Amino acid sequence: MSTDRVVVIGAGPAGIRAAETLVRNGIRPVLIDEAARGGGQIYRQPPRAFRRSGKDLYGWEAPKADGVHSALARIMPDIDYHPETLVWNAREGKLDLLRAGRVAEISFDRIIVATGARDRVLPFEGWTMPGVFSLGAAQIALKYQGALLGPRIVFAGTGPLLYLVAYQYAAAGAAVAGVIDSAPFGAQVRALPDLLRQPVTLAKGLFYRAFLHARGIPVWNAALPVEALGSGTVEGLTWSRKGQRQDIACDAVATGFGLCSETQIADLLGCKFEYDDSQRCYLPQVDGAGRSSRAEVYLAGDGSGIGGADLAERAGERAALALLEDIGHSHDNARAVVLDGEIGKLRHFRRGLETAFPAPGFGDFQLNDDLIICRCEEITFGEARRAIAANEISELNRLKALTRIGMGRCQGRSCAPAAAELLAQCSGGGLASAGRLRAQAPIKPVPLAAIGVPPP
Amino acid sequence: MDMSLLRRVKSTDRPTLRFRLNGAPHSALEGDTVLTAVLAVSNHLRVSEFSGQERAGFCFMGACQDCWMATENGDRFRACSTLLTDGMSLVVPDSGRTL
Numbered sequence: 001m002s003t004d005r006v007v008v009i010g011a012g013p014a015g016i017r018a019a020e021t022l023v024r025n026g027i028r029p030v031l032i033d034e035a036a037r038g039g040g041q042i043y044r045q046p047p048r049a050f051r052r053s054g055k056d057l058y059g060w061e062a063p064k065a066d067g068v069h070s071a072l073a074r075i076m077p078d079i080d081y082h083p084e085t086l087v088w089n090a091r092e093g094k095l096d097l098l099r100a101g102r103v104a105e106i107s108f109d110r111i112i113v114a115t116g117a118r119d120r121v122l123p124f125e126g127w128t129m130p131g132v133f134s135l136g137a138a139q140i141a142l143k144y145q146g147a148l149l150g151p152r153i154v155f156a157g158t159g160p161l162l163y164l165v166a167y168q169y170a171a172a173g174a175a176v177a178g179v180i181d182s183a184p185f186g187a188q189v190r191a192l193p194d195l196l197r198q199p200v201t202l203a204k205g206l207f208y209r210a211f212l213h214a215r216g217i218p219v220w221n222a223a224l225p226v227e228a229l230g231s232g233t234v235e236g237l238t239w240s241r242k243g244q245r246q247d248i249a250c251d252a253v254a255t256g257f258g259l260c261s262e263t264q265i266a267d268l269l270g271c272k273f274e275y276d277d278s279q280r281c282y283l284p285q286v287d288g289a290g291r292s293s294r295a296e297v298y299l300a301g302d303g304s305g306i307g308g309a310d311l312a313e314r315a316g317e318r319a320a321l322a323l324l325e326d327i328g329h330s331h332d333n334a335r336a337v338v339l340d341g342e343i344g345k346l347r348h349f350r351r352g353l354e355t356a357f358p359a360p361g362f363g364d365f366q367l368n369d370d371l372i373i374c375r376c377e378e379i380t381f382g383e384a385r386r387a388i389a390a391n392e393i394s395e396l397n398r399l400k401a402l403t404r405i406g407m408g409r410c411q412g413r414s415c416a417p418a419a420a421e422l423l424a425q426c427s428g429g430g431l432a433s434a435g436r437l438r439a440q441a442p443i444k445p446v447p448l449a450a451i452g453v454p455p456p
Numbered sequence: 457m458d459m460s461l462l463r464r465v466k467s468t469d470r471p472t473l474r475f476r477l478n479g480a481p482h483s484a485l486e487g488d489t490v491l492t493a494v495l496a497v498s499n500h501l502r503v504s505e506f507s508g509q510e511r512a513g514f515c516f517m518g519a520c521q522d523c524w525m526a527t528e529n530g531d532r533f534r535a536c537s538t539l540l541t542d543g544m545s546l547v548v549p550d551s552g553r554t555l
Contacts, residue, residue: 034518034537041517047539049487050467118519130500130512131461137516140536144516145492146466172465232510233461233499252461262519375514375522378506409521414514445521447532 004327005107007032007095009087009265010114012040013068013309014301014316018112020071021320023078025331030080030106032087032097038072039065040116040301041136042309046144057143059168060204064309089441090268093296096441103450110296110327112319113266114312115303119256120359120417125227125368127255128375131234135256139165148174149252154237156180156225157256159357160205165254166217167208176217177250180239182257182360184222194352197345201310226366228253240364258359259306260417266304267439269297275432278354279306280361281417282436288340290319291326298323308353311346314339361431362421373422374415376408384422394427395435396420409445412437461495461512464488476528476545484540491516491523491535494546501525501535501548508552 004027008019011033022029037045043065046052054062082099089096095111097104119134126132133141133149135157141147142165152175155166162181170176195202212219220241229236229247236249263284267273271284272293283305290298300319301312318339324331369382387393387403396419399405405419406412412419416437423434470485475493484493491513494501500510502525513523516536523535528545 046467047487049470049485052467056466118515118517128504128509128511130510133513134515134520137514140516141462141492142466145462145464145487145489146468147462147464147492147496149462151463233512375520378504409524410519413519414522444518445524 004109005030006110006112006323007106007108008112008114009033009095010040010116010301010303011035011038011072011081011083012114012116012301012312013043014114014116014303014312014319015040015112016068016072017313017316018114018298018300018320019079020075021317022324023075025320025324025329027324027329028078028080030082030108032082032085032095032106034084034086036084038083039069040309040312041140043068044140044144045069046146050146052146061309064313068313086444086446087265088443088446090265092270098446098450101447101450103446108296110298110323111269112290112298112300112316112323113269113292113303114299114301114316115262115265117259117261117302117306118413120258120260121255121414122257122360122362122365122418122421123367123371123373123415124225124255124365125371126230126234127228128372128378129228129230129234130232131230131251132228132253132255135159135161135165135254138252138254139168142168142172148172149254150250151175152177152250153252153254154178154180154248154250155254156237156239157254157258158182158360159256159258160353161256161259162357163205163208163212167211170212170215170217176212176215178217178248179212179219180223180225180237181219181221181357182224183357187358188221188356191352191356194348194355197352198349201349224360224364225253225255240366258357259302260413261303261305263303264411264439264443266292266297266299268441268443270294271297271299273436276305278351278359280359280431281420288318288343289322289336290315291322295326307346307350311343311350314343314346318343362418362425367422373418374403374405374408376410376414377404379403379405381422384419385426388423388426394423394429394433396423396437397435399423400437406437411440411443459499460497461499462492464492464496473540473542475540475543478546478548488540489536490525490533490538490540490544490546493540494525494535494548498548500551503549503551510551
C-alpha cells in the first residue's frame, strides 16, 4: 500500500500542501512543476538574482507566501521534486513529461492534480496589439521581474485581482490611468453579507479601492473596454458605460475577467466534467474532499474551480488526507474535519466574490465581424459566425474542427471562453450546450527535437 | 524614441548581461526573462505568422504561447519562461512577414 507511487502535479499552494501532508504521513511523493521555483502563480518567486523582501513581493500575504515556500523547502529531502518540468500528456497510470528539452515518462498509482488557473480573457478591438496584456501578466511583470508595464496603464476587466494589481502598480510608482470594472457597483454591495464571512479579506479589498481613490485614480463600474487605440502599440483605450463612449490615454492595458481553471490534465485522465453556472464553464466533478470521478485522481486548488489561494492550501491538504484514507493508510481524521469546516467557510466567501464580480458574458460587448477571436491563428468573429450559421454548429469541438478556433498553439486557453460565449449567443442554447473543448496532447507545444526528431 | 513596453523598478542593482537583438547589442540584468530583456528595449518580440502584425506576448505565464522566439542558431523557446543568458543572440522577423 505505502509502495503506491503518488504524483502531485503543480507546486502552488494546493500542490505543496498536498505533498507536505503525504510526507507527514510517511509517503514520498513525486512533485512535478512547470516553474523553476515553487509557489504557483500567486506566490511565484522571482529568479534568484533578485533581492526583494517578502513584504515587497507579496504585501499582506507575505506570511502565507513564506508558509508555502518554507513548507516546500522543509519537505525537499522527502520528495522527488521535478521543477521546470511540463506534463504534456496523461494516460492511464502514466504521464508524459518534458524537461531540459527531452521527453520522459513517469508512472503513478494515485495522482493529485493541482494545475492552477489562468486569466479569463474576452476580446475587444486591438487586443492583440503590443501593449495589451492579461491582468496576470501585469502582476507577473512586477512580482517575478520587478518591472512595470506602461508607463501609463489601464486595468480593464473584473474580479478582486483587478483592484489588487491596480493597487500594486500604483504603490510601485506606476501611472495608473484608470480601472474599468465590468461589474456594477450594486453587485459589490449585494455581495457584502457573504463577503463579511472573511472580514479581513474584505477589508483588504476595500483598502485597495480606497488607496486608488486617495491617489485620484478613477474607477468606473459597469464599464467595458471597447478598443485599444494606437498604430503599432497602444496609445489609449476606448471604453463604454451605459452606451456612452470615452477615450483614456495610456501605453498599456491589462485585462482579465476573472480566472479559468487549467483542466487539461484532469480531462486527459478521464475525469467527468459538469457545467458550473457561476464560473460560466465546465469544471471537473470533485467532491468536498478532492475526489474526482476517477478513483486514482484527486483534484485540488484553482485547477478544479476558482477558489483562491487560502482555499487551495486547505484543499491540497484535504485531498492528500482523502488519498491516504482511500489507500488504507493511517491519517488524521480530526484534521480532515477541521479542514472541511474551513473549506466550507471559504467557499461561502467565494460565492460572495462571484456575486460581487460576476464573470460577464457578451451581453454588452461590441463584437464586430473583423474582431479577432483566436489570437494564435487570427480567426475573426465574422469567420466564426459564418461557420456557425453555414454548418449549424452548436458545439465547441465542431467549431474547432471547422474554423481552427482552439487549435492553435494555446489550445484554446485564450479563446475558449469567448468561443463558448459566441456559440451560446448564436445558437441560443446556453453555455452548457456549447460544451467544452476536449483536451488534446500535447497540451502545450513540445519541440520535435525533444522526441528525437532531428531538426530539418 | 522610447520603444520599451516595460521598465524595471525593483532590485535593479543586479549584474549586467549582454545580448543581441537582430544583431544590435543591448544590455539586460541577471534574472531577466528573455521577454523582459526584449520588451525593455523593443515594443515587440515576434510577429504573427498570419497577419505579420507585431506581438509582445500576452499572459507571461506560459499559457497563451504568444511569446515564442528564436535564437540565431534556431533554438526556439517561450520568452516569458526562459531566463536570458549572457551573450544570447535573438532574432525577431521583420513585421509584415507572413507564412
